[in-house]
Every structure is written in C-alpha cells, then in structure tokens.
Amino acid sequence: MPLSESWLAGARDIVGDRLLLDPDALAPFSHDEFATDAFRTAPLAVAKPVDEKEVAALVRLCLREGVPLTTRGGGTGLAGGCIPCPGGIVLSMELQNRVIDADAKNHTITVQAGMTLKRLYEEVDALSLYFPPHPGDEGAFIGGAVAANAGGARAVKYGTVKRFVLGLQVVMASGEVMELGGKFIKSSSGYHLLDLMIGSEGTLGVITRVTLGLLPRVGSVQTLISPFATVQQAIEAVPGMLERGIVPCAVEFVEHAPMRAAERLLNKTWPARTGDASLMIILDGRNEEDTLSQAETIGEVMEKAGALDVLLADQKVKQAEILELRSNLYEAVRPATVEVYDVCVPRSQIAGHVGLVHALAQRLGASMPSFGHAADGNVHSHFLKSILRDGLFGPELPNWRSQRDEATAALYADVAERGGVISGEHGIGLVKRAYLSKNLGPVPMAAMRAIKRALDPQGILNPGKIFET
Numbered sequence: 001m002p003l004s005e006s007w008l009a010g011a012r013d014i015v016g017d018r019l020l021l022d023p024d025a026l027a028p029f030s031h032d033e034f035a036t037d038a039f040r041t042a043p044l045a046v047a048k049p050v051d052e053k054e055v056a057a058l059v060r061l062c063l064r065e066g067v068p069l070t071t072r073g074g075g076t077g078l079a080g081g082c083i084p085c086p087g088g089i090v091l092s093m094e095l096q097n098r099v100i101d102a103d104a105k106n107h108t109i110t111v112q113a114g115m116t117l118k119r120l121y122e123e124v125d126a127l128s129l130y131f132p133p134h135p136g137d138e139g140a141f142i143g144g145a146v147a148a149n150a151g152g153a154r155a156v157k158y159g160t161v162k163r164f165v166l167g168l169q170v171v172m173a174s175g176e177v178m179e180l181g182g183k184f185i186k187s188s189s190g191y192h193l194l195d196l197m198i199g200s201e202g203t204l205g206v207i208t209r210v211t212l213g214l215l216p217r218v219g220s221v222q223t224l225i226s227p228f229a230t231v232q233q234a235i236e237a238v239p240g241m242l243e244r245g246i247v248p249c250a251v252e253f254v255e256h257a258p259m260r261a262a263e264r265l266l267n268k269t270w271p272a273r274t275g276d277a278s279l280m281i282i283l284d285g286r287n288e289e290d291t292l293s294q295a296e297t298i299g300e301v302m303e304k305a306g307a308l309d310v311l312l313a314d315q316k317v318k319q320a321e322i323l324e325l326r327s328n329l330y331e332a333v334r335p336a337t338v339e340v341y342d343v344c345v346p347r348s349q350i351a352g353h354v355g356l357v358h359a360l361a362q363r364l365g366a367s368m369p370s371f372g373h374a375a376d377g378n379v380h381s382h383f384l385k386s387i388l389r390d391g392l393f394g395p396e397l398p399n400w401r402s403q404r405d406e407a408t409a410a411l412y413a414d415v416a417e418r419g420g421v422i423s424g425e426h427g428i429g430l431v432k433r434a435y436l437s438k439n440l441g442p443v444p445m446a447a448m449r450a451i452k453r454a455l456d457p458q459g460i461l462n463p464g465k466i467f468e469t
C-alpha cells in the first residue's frame with residue numbers, strides 16, 4: 001500500500017525536504033552488509049530527522065497512520081536488522097552526529113546516536129581517553145552499535161559495547177522521550193531499562209543519544225602472530241596464556257585459506273607463511289616494558305603449545321597492515337559467501353565447534369572458512385557457494401542451497417549442545433530469526449514477545465526483526 005497523503009504531508013511538516021521518495025534514492029536503504037540479496041526490501045520513504053524532537057514527531061505520525069518504521073544507523077549490520085519491512089519507511093540517523101557533552105572529569109562523552117564510530121574514536125582521542133570496543137566497520141554508528149550490542153576483537157579484555165553504555169535517550173513507540181542512566185556507574189533503581197534497550201535492534205525504541213563511559217588511554221600496543229599446523233592447535237593454545245594471568249586486548253584465530261583471499265584483495269602479505277592457521281594476539285599496557293614483558297610470556301606459552309613461530313610486530317605500520325588484513329577477511333570471502341555465522345560458545349568449546357565445521361565442510365564437499373575471536377568464544381564461519389583454493393573461488397556448486405541449509409541446521413545444533421548462542425555480536429535481525437526460538441527455547445521467547453507488546457503495542461518499531469510479529 002502506498003503512503004497516504006496525510007502521512008506525506010505530516011512527514012514534510014516535520015523534516016521538510018529531508019524526506020526521500022524517489023526510488024533511486026531509496027534503493028541504498030533496502031539492504032545492509034549481509035552478503036546476499038535474499039532479504040532486500042525497499043522502503044516507501046526515508047526520513048532524516050536532525051534531533052530527538054523530530055524523531056518523536058515522526059514516531060507519533062507513524063503510530064497515528066499505522067506505518068511501520070525501521071531505524072537505520074550506518075547500515076553495516078550483517079543480520080538484515082535495518083532492512084525495512086514491506087510497506088514501511090526508514091528513519092535514517094545520519095544527520096544526528098553532534099557531540100552533546102564531552103566530560104574529561106567524569107570520563108564520559110554524550111553524542112547523538114548517528115555519529116560514526118570513526119568520528120567517535122577521534123572525539124574520544126581529543127579528550128586523551130579511550131573507547132575500547134572496535135566492531136570491525138568504523139562506518140557503523142554508535143546508535144547501531146548499541147542497538148546490536150556490537151562486540152569486536154577487544155571484547156576479551158574490555159567487554160562488548162554494553163559495558164560502556166552509561167546513559168541513553170530513547171524515543172519510545174508512543175513518541176515519548178525517555179532518559180535512562182546518566183554519567184554514573186551504579187544504578188539499582190528499578191528495572192534496568194538501559195540494558196533492555198541495548199541489543200534490542202530497533203524493536204523497542206529509537207536511540208537518539210548515547211552516553212559512554214571512557215577509560216584512560218593505553219601507553220603501548222604490541223601485536224604477535226603465531227602460526228600453527230592446525231586451527232585446533234591454535235585455538236587450544238589460548239587457555240594457556242590466560243592461565244598465566246595475561247588477558248590480551250584481542251586474540252583472533254585466522255585460517256590461512258581465507259587469509260590468502262584477503263592478501264589477493266589488498267595486495268599485502270600476512271607475516272605467517274607456514275601452517276594452516278594463525279593466532280593474532282594484540283597486547284596493550286601502561287608502557288612498552290609492560291607489553292614486551294607480556295609478549296615474552298606469551299611467546300613461551302605459544303612455543304609450548306606447538307606454535308611453528310612467534311612473530312612480533314612492534315612497528316605501527318606493520319601492526320596496521322596486519323589489522324587491515326584481518327579486518328578485510330569478510331570482504332575477501334564475500335563474493336562467494338551465502339551465510340555468515342556469528343555463534344558464541346564457551347571458550348573451552350571453540351576448538352570442538354571448529355572441528356565440527358571442518359567435518360561438515362568435508363562431508364558436504366564445500367568450503368566453510370572460519371575466523372573469529374578465540375578468547376571470547378565468538379566464531380565466524382562462512383558457507384561459500386564455491387570452493388576456495390589458494391585465495392581463488394571455483395565455479396558455483398550445483399547444490400549449494402540445500403548444502404547450506406544442512407550445514408546451518410547441524411552447526412546451530414552443535415552450538416546448542418555446547419551451551420552457546422546463535423549470535424554473539426551481529427544480532428538476529430531477519431537473517432537468523434528462524435533459528436532463535438530453537439536456540440533459546442519457548443520461555444525466553446514468550447518473555448521477549450510480552451516485552452515487545454508492552455512497549456510497542458501497535459508493533460510499529462522495526463516489526464518482524466528478532467522474531468515474527
């Protein structure tokens with residue numbers, strides 16, 4: 001159904017010409033960064049409000065007219081969360097990118113939710129402070145990162161985005177503006193609505209402002225690369241370093257097969273040339289003495305665990321190159337990717353889970369490269385529609401659809417048996433919604449539906465995401 005004249009007139013009153021209706025202008029808002037077009041849906045309109053007042057007015061208009069709305073951040077999500085539902089509109093946060101308050105004394109910053117992570121890191125740096133979470137793509141907005149409870153490589157030491165959110169301003173489905181939390185750390189003052197909003201994927205409210213708690217800057221960073229003969233050996237080396245009392249900033253495992261594709265993409269070289277997989281370990285600390293001493297201990301642990309080598313990248317340029325290669329793994333395998341898994345299992349179960357993925361790939365005759373966050377349990381395996389060899393993709397497999405479905409069912413069953421969840425950081429969105437109920441069970445699902453009904457009785461906020469409505 002097209003938008004009514006009264007909706008169009010109301011929206012123009014609120015945002016003026018910051019309302020897109022032309023199909024060509026709407027097309028970029030029909031997808032996120034999920035690899036396939038399977039969920040692509042164009043909105044009927046895109047509105048670009050500049051503050052919470054305009055957001056609230058748009059929400060009230062949509063409520064009155066019964067028009068579903070989907071909030072869009074940077075559109076870098078991998079779960080189809082910001083894809084509008086049929087007959088719906090998109091509320092783009094891109095013009096809400098101001099600093100509201102930068103407070104070096106309280107170690108906090110309050111920004112509008114449409115600020116990119118790239119700009120946020122610059123603003124925090126200007127305060128000589130540190131916001132540790134780094135969920136991959138710096139084009140993501142802070143509001144999107146909160147709405148997805150994004151994680152990234154540094155979660156092992158610092159936790160996910162959730163740990164740093166002290167306050168939120170949220171426009172509710174009623175159009176009322178709610179302030180949650182503030183510039184303080186503790187609160188035992190009633191239900192923790194702040195936490196409820198984090199990870200709610202735009203289904204319970206529109207986040208318009210975010211207050212983050214910040215840390216002092218670190219003084220020194222070192223990066224280690226340790227190749228191993230097998231990926232299992234690499235992953236099994238991780239508990240040893242934690243037992244020695246060292247919690248690295250990041251511990252990533254990388255299979256060399258997808259890394260060869262990233263090398264081709266960027267025309268750069270990963271330092272390890274032997275073995276099937278590497279651990280990439282990032283250490284941070286007060287000063288160089290601190291990080292070098294951590295590196296020495298980790299080197300001993302890696303050698304004892306059977307590492308083929310331990311390479312230290314102490315130069316910033318080399319560290320940046322390594323990080324660039326790791327960050328581009330998804331981009332490198334994307335041309336053939338038809339499913340990105342984002343499971344999270346207890347740390348002790350990662351090696352077993354990756355073993356299952358290998359066995360599945362072998363049985364199905366498919367490529368399922370894996371990489372991920374080896375110390376926090378978050379594994380990203382990918383199902384490819386063609387075979388990946390020496391960084392190159394072969395022809396499309398004739399039965400990849402049924403093979404992918406079989407792989408997905410087996411992989412999620414394994415995750416459940418190991419006590420894990422089907423999404424560690426990307427969210428459920430549209431892409432994983434069919435699998436959530438089996439993973440969590442009926443009681444949590446019923447509680448989530450009850451919360452949705454209570455806070456959004458008319459179901460106008462991003463309906464159909466996380467679960468069907």
Ligand SMILES: Cc1cc2nc3c(=O)[nH]c(=O)nc-3n(C[C@H](O)[C@H](O)[C@H](O)COP(=O)(O)OP(=O)(O)OC[C@H]3O[C@@H](n4cnc5c(N)ncnc54)[C@H](O)[C@@H]3O)c2cc1C
Pocket residue numbers: 032033070071072073074075076077078080081082093113114134135136137139140141142143144145146147148149150151152153201202203205206207208327330331425426429462465
């Ligand atoms: C190359 C690449 C690497 C990535 N690496 C990581 C990684 O390491 N870790 C990780 O966690 N993620 C990663 N991601 C996924 C993605 O970047 C994160 O999920 C990010 O947090 C999404 O932010 P966004 O602003 O792009 O949100 P969008 O994609 O625009 O939206 C995501 C969800 O949040 C909702 N939303 C957005 N803004 C708001 C708001 N203001 N209020 C309410 N709801 C809102 C949307 O409706 C949607 O449901 C990666 C993505 C890519 C492409």
